[in-house]
Amino acid sequence: MTDAPAPARRGTARERLLVAAGELFYSEGINTSGVEAIAARAGVTKATLYNNFRSKDQLVAEYLRGRLESSRRNRARFDDPAQAPAGRVAAFFEEVEHAIANGTFHGCPYSKAAVEVPGNAEAMVVVQEHYADVIAHFTDVTGDRTTAETIAMIYDGGMLAAKASGTAEPMARAKAAALRLIAS
Amino acid sequence: MTDAPAPARRGTARERLLVAAGELFYSEGINTSGVEAIAARAGVTKATLYNNFRSKDQLVAEYLRGRLESSRRNRARFDDPAQAPAGRVAAFFEEVEHAIANGTFHGCPYSKAAVEVPGNAEAMVVVQEHYADVIAHFTDVTGDRTTAETIAMIYDGGMLAAKASGTAEPMARAKAAALRLIAS
DNA sequence: TCACTTCTATACCGACCGGTATGGCAAACA
DNA sequence: TGTTTGCCATACCGGTCGGTATAGAAGTGA
Numbered sequence: 001m002t003d004a005p006a007p008a009r010r011g012t013a014r015e016r017l018l019v020a021a022g023e024l025f026y027s028e029g030i031n032t033s034g035v036e037a038i039a040a041r042a043g044v045t046k047a048t049l050y051n052n053f054r055s056k057d058q059l060v061a062e063y064l065r066g067r068l069e070s071s072r073r074n075r076a077r078f079d080d081p082a083q084a085p086a087g088r089v090a091a092f093f094e095e096v097e098h099a100i101a102n103g104t105f106h107g108c109p110y111s112k113a114a115v116e117v118p119g120n121a122e123a124m125v126v127v128q129e130h131y132a133d134v135i136a137h138f139t140d141v142t143g144d145r146t147t148a149e150t151i152a153m154i155y156d157g158g159m160l161a162a163k164a165s166g167t168a169e170p171m172a173r174a175k176a177a178a179l180r181l182i183a184s
Numbered sequence: 185m186t187d188a189p190a191p192a193r194r195g196t197a198r199e200r201l202l203v204a205a206g207e208l209f210y211s212e213g214i215n216t217s218g219v220e221a222i223a224a225r226a227g228v229t230k231a232t233l234y235n236n237f238r239s240k241d242q243l244v245a246e247y248l249r250g251r252l253e254s255s256r257r258n259r260a261r262f263d264d265p266a267q268a269p270a271g272r273v274a275a276f277f278e279e280v281e282h283a284i285a286n287g288t289f290h291g292c293p294y295s296k297a298a299v300e301v302p303g304n305a306e307a308m309v310v311v312q313e314h315y316a317d318v319i320a321h322f323t324d325v326t327g328d329r330t331t332a333e334t335i336a337m338i339y340d341g342g343m344l345a346a347k348a349s350g351t352a353e354p355m356a357r358a359k360a361a362a363l364r365l366i367a368s
Numbered sequence: 369t370c371a372c373t374t375c376t377a378t379a380c381c382g383a384c385c386g387g388t389a390t391g392g393c394a395a396a397c398a
Numbered sequence: 399t400g401t402t403t404g405c406c407a408t409a410c411c412g413g414t415c416g417g418t419a420t421a422g423a424a425g426t427g428a
Contacts, residue, residue, distance in 0.1 A: 013375075029299070031215050035416065045376060046417085056416065107299070111344055115213070115291070115299040131348055149345070150361045153354060154334075157341025160295055161333070164315055170337060177334045180368075181361070197405070219386065230387085232405055240386065 014052040016042040021063045027106050030060055030116040060113070061122035067109055068130055075137065085182055088141045089151065093175035096159060100168040107163040108156060142182055151178045198236040200226040205247045211290050214244055214300040244297070245306035251293055252314055259321065269366055272325045273335065277359035280343060284352040291347040292340060326366055335362045 011019075020041035024033035035056055039049045053059045074095075079088060099105035106112075110130045117123045134155065138148030158174025195203075204225035208217040219240055223233045237243045258279075263272060283289035290296075294314045301307045318339065322332030342358025 031300075032302075034414075036414090045378090047377080047419090048375060050417070051374070112299050114348065115296050116215075118216075128348070131345075146357065149354065150338075150357055153341030153345050153358055153361070154338055155341065156344045157337030157339065160340045160344070161315075161337050164298065164312070170333065173330065173334055174337055177337070177365070181364075184364075218384075220384090229406060229408090231389090231407080234387070235404070 013042065013044050013048050017044060017049055017052060017059070018063060018066055021059055022066065025060065025063055026109055026112075030113060035059075057117070057122050060117060061126055064109065064113055064123050064126040064130075068126055068133070071130075072133070079137075081140070085141050085143075086179055089138070089178050089182060090175055092137070093155065093158070093171060093178065096162070097168045097171045097175075100162055100171060105162065108159045111156060111160070147181060150181060154178050154181070197226065197228050197232050201228060201233055201236060201243070202247060202250055205243055206250065209244065209247055210293055210296075214297060219243075241301075241306050244301060245310055248293065248297055248307050248310040248314075252310055252317070255314075256317070263321075265324070269325050269327075270363055273322070273362050273366060274359055276321070277339065277342070277355060277362065280346070281352045281355045281359075284346055284355060289346065292343045295340060295344070331365060334365060338362050338365075 017038065021033070021038045024038055024041060035049055036046055038059070039046045042049075049059070053062070079091065081088075096105060110127045113123055114127050131152075134152050135145070135148050138151045139145045142148055142151070154174050154177050158171045161170035161174075162168060201222065205217070205222045208222055208225060219233055220230055222243075223230045226233075233243070237246065263275065265272075280289060294311045297307055298311050315336075318336050319329070319332050322335045323329045326332055326335070338358050338361050342355045345354035345358075346352060348354075
């Protein structure tokens with residue numbers, strides 16, 4: 001609605017572009033966010049954007065890859081394989097619950113991207129990597145791949161319902177369902 | 185990619201437009217499908233489209249409403265309240281499994297629309313109606329609203345995973361998880 | 369000092385978008 | 399019969415899209 005608000009002015013132009021693109025893509029949508037608006041938000045011109053990225057498609061892919069690697073780093077840092085499976089699964093769901101509480105949750109970035117970009121886009125590679133990551137993680141936690149895939153479905157469905165309802169309650173219910181599943 | 189293929193030529197212009205819009209919106213995406221392409225597919229010109237619909241937004245809303253009411257009719261016709269809950273839940277999931285087998289499944293139309301359309305669009309009303317319908321149905325079947333909401337999450341997550349994988353297998357797993365839930 | 373890189377600013381491109389206007393033709397209906 | 403209604407075709411509107419071209423300013427390192 002309003003003009004681009006105060007952008008982050010730290011870091012290289014490329015970094016600022018990725019930050020700005022991430023904010024706009026995630027909260028306003030990928031197709032809805034024009035390259036001009038992204039550049040403006042980064043305090044940069046369109047020419048600079050195209051000095052740093054081959055195309056908008058590549059920018060989308062790198063934005064998603066940034067999220068993916070950030071998730072991997074968080075998992076490496078905070079997930080404790082020595083902990084009981086229930087706690088590890090709960091932590092995974094609670095990350096989303098916290099994002100909702102913070103008001104920073106706008107749905108699963110990957111499932112949103114899968115709807116917004118064409119199937120042959122660079123970004124879709126990252127989307128597939130994400131799904132593989134999640135299933136691998138739950139497989140590692142529960143020791144069973146079928147269980148892991150079921151939990152992943154509950155996880156994605158929970159995010160969808162949370163987004164639709166605007167509350168964190170569906171995510172809590174999703175967590176409960178997942179915990180019930182691994183308890184049996 | 186190619187030109188508009190052979191359109192259905194039965195019915196009024198309005199009906200053909202709704203069919204064409206439905207096919208394009210669902211398989212190619214809402215934002216990706218221009219009004220000109222929809223009109224061409226219906227064997228009609230853009231002027232006729234705007235004689236029958238106020239705006240593209242209204243066309244999207246009526247397309248979704250058509251799907252919603254078709255679902256309601258199917259449920260009224262084929263769902264048997266005398267049957268056991270397990271069978272009724274299974275039938276609900278199997279509808280999607282059949283669509284996947286037919287190659288006519290391209291993800292949940294409502295969750296896709298929710299991503300593609302702005303939050304204040306007419307179409308979002310129909311999306312909310314759909315979610316309420318699903319939860320009401322599962323509540324009717326299971327007798328418990330919390331269980332119903334969990335099943336609905338599994339259902340949505342299953343469709344997401346089915347779309348991502350391109351196979352019907354996640355949907356079968358979702359069905360199994362839902363049945364396990366109501367068995368306890 | 370000079371060359372190189374990276375940024376800025378601006379102007380432009382062709383394509384497509386949703387939407388409107390006009391005018392004519394054909395069938396349905398009085 | 400005359401009139402209305404629905405559809406046709408075409409041409410156009412302003413706006414935005416992703417992407418390119420060009421020329422100059424600023425900082426850097428040799």
